[in-house]
Amino acid sequence: MEKTVMIILVGKRKDTAVSVQKVLTGWGHLIKTRLGIHDGTPDAQSDVGLIVLELIGAEDKKDELFRKISLLPDVNAKVVKVGLDDHPAK
Template sequence: MKKGTVGSMSCPTVMAILVDKRRETAVRVQEILTKYGCIIRTRLGLHETEACSDDGLIILQLCAPEAQVQQFKDELNALERVKAEVISLALD
């Protein structure tokens, strides 16, 4: 199959970002997400809306070389109250 067609997964890297104190960290997190916006294929943000929770979870699908993903992760993890982890999936 050609790259990018149904059945192929050309971007098998997922990043999960846990954000605590969203009101305090959101601007800086968003700046970093914008900086790396061209490598973000899918973005999903989750937080409790009823109580307007101050923590949240962001799930990203990334299309980038491993070194760039690591740099992105390192920048997020340098922020207080933010934790990013990466999962790269592959069928062997």
């Protein structure tokens, strides 16, 4: 069993959030879980955001989502694949 997680760091959030959201909405069928984190306070919004996605579906589609997200300015993404087979035997 393997899980695929994409970690997205969004800079200049006020300028880039709409573009990121458009891509994620278009590829929403691949997103099983989404977590968004930013360091905002009640008085001020953070200009940097972190999004963690659990992805499902075909590998080529996940690769295409990663490519599209990576093309956006002020956005950095990484894909992590982790499986139980990766865990050393005790």
